[in-house]
Amino acid sequence: MIALxxxxxxxxxxxxxxxxxxxxxxxxxxxANRILKHHHxxxxxxxxxxxxxxxxxxxxxxxxxxxAGNYAYIAARHAAIDLLRERSPExxxxxxxxxxxxxxxxxxxxxxxxxxxxxxxxxxxxDRERSILHLRIEMxxxxxxxxxxxxxxxxxxxxxxxRAKKHLRELCEKEEIL
Amino acid sequence: xxxxxxxxxxxxxxxxxxxxxxxxxxxxxxLERGEYDPEFTSKIVALAKQHQNQRKSKGLSFFSRxxxxxxxxxxxxxxxxxxxxxxxxxxxxxxxxxxxWVREVSETIATYRAETNxxxxxxxxxxxxxxxxxxxxxSQTEYSDLLYILYEDSDGNSFTFSHYVNPDSVNLSINREHxxxxxxxxxEIVGDLYLERxxxxxxxxxxTQDQNFFVIHGTLSQEDFLQIAESVS
Numbered sequence: 321m322i323a324l325x326x327x328x329x330x331x332x333x334x335x336x337x338x339x340x341x342x343x344x345x346x347x348x349x350x351x352a353n354r355i356l357k358h359h360h361x362x363x364x365x366x367x368x369x370x371x372x373x374x375x376x377x378x379x380x381x382x383x384x385x386x387x388a389g390n391y392a393y394i395a396a397r398h399a400a401i402d403l404l405r406e407r408s409p410e411x412x413x414x415x416x417x418x419x420x421x422x423x424x425x426x427x428x429x430x431x432x433x434x435x436x437x438x439x440x441x442x443x444x445x446x447d448r449e450r451s452i453l454h455l456r457i458e459m460x461x462x463x464x465x466x467x468x469x470x471x472x473x474x475x476x477x478x479x480x481x482x483r484a485k486k487h488l489r490e491l492c493e494k495e496e497i498l
Numbered sequence: 499x500x501x502x503x504x505x506x507x508x509x510x511x512x513x514x515x516x517x518x519x520x521x522x523x524x525x526x527x528x529l530e531r532g533e534y535d536p537e538f539t540s541k542i543v544a545l546a547k548q549h550q551n552q553r554k555s556k557g558l559s560f561f562s563r564x565x566x567x568x569x570x571x572x573x574x575x576x577x578x579x580x581x582x583x584x585x586x587x588x589x590x591x592x593x594x595x596x597x598x599w600v601r602e603v604s605e606t607i608a609t610y611r612a613e614t615n616x617x618x619x620x621x622x623x624x625x626x627x628x629x630x631x632x633x634x635x636x637s638q639t640e641y642s643d644l645l646y647i648l649y650e651d652s653d654g655n656s657f658t659f660s661h662y663v664n665p666d667s668v669n670l671s672i673n674r675e676h677x678x679x680x681x682x683x684x685x686e687i688v689g690d691l692y693l694e695r696x697x698x699x700x701x702x703x704x705x706t707q708d709q710n711f712f713v714i715h716g717t718l719s720q721e722d723f724l725q726i727a728e729s730v731s
Binding site for chain 2: 347350351354360363364367386387389390393424431432434435436438439441442443450453454457458488
């Protein structure tokens, strides 16, 4: 239970956490609720997401920045997917992510044309691949930190990063960006 | 080498910008769609305040599970688990009904959790009907299996009350390095009071009633702890 397992933060970090949640909770909640389709489940997932954010607060300079927002978004999305996965262990491991990625592609389709070619390639990555690149490159997290936020092992995070970069390179080559 | 590093850095910067560009689009999409419960923000902010409050009270702070394992000295007490445990091993019918609260106490850490092999029915929340004079409810947060109330007075003193209705969600660790463990008789139940020896440091009272788990945490006197606990209904 999150209320009992939270890490010890400095007062500054606690304030940052409050700011992060106040700024981005609406987005986090909507994403979790969209995935889980149930108010209480969304809350459970977000408690889990907040615990992961707590543990990585040192990485956030400005909790109101877009970068921090996306960090919160990733935490919420993956916590919700983890919950789905726990409830349906019989489903293939990437099943829910692929389903969601398909929904996202439908929702974003028109807007994707307005993106730069490289951003379009990023949009074509899988959800996990995009998340690991965001955490590693934009948030400058270590593999260990990224793994803890995504709820996977360090070895799996390393493999995922490698795969994401390879996939992105292939997409870029196809689009003749490189 | 310098040139290669420069090129790599440039590539990474380009990639970072592209990631940001995509993220902005994604976040705008999420913000535009779906429902939102405005109470959620206040619930999570209350959680952060609870954390701050624990920091303020310094004495009995909560530790993550990994640090518990490191600090544990391994004097283990199992409450009521031994006899049930025997039945659990011997009989399939007993296995279905197995439930016990487990308390592990070392010189520095005490932990509480439940051992059960089945999902138990969840009861309603209970809360104190008596609190020391001058205190008021500063925040009350209800999760699906936890009621958490923060009480404060005008001098900035505070204490918290938590009621867990689902034993599965209980995993409490108490740093009892500077606290005496005192058994406290709450109506007909014996609770554990970790009474802090240092002045102005918070103490913790823990007790269980069937599948319910209660915690009071704050800088209160032993009498106040007892009266609050006895008033819970």
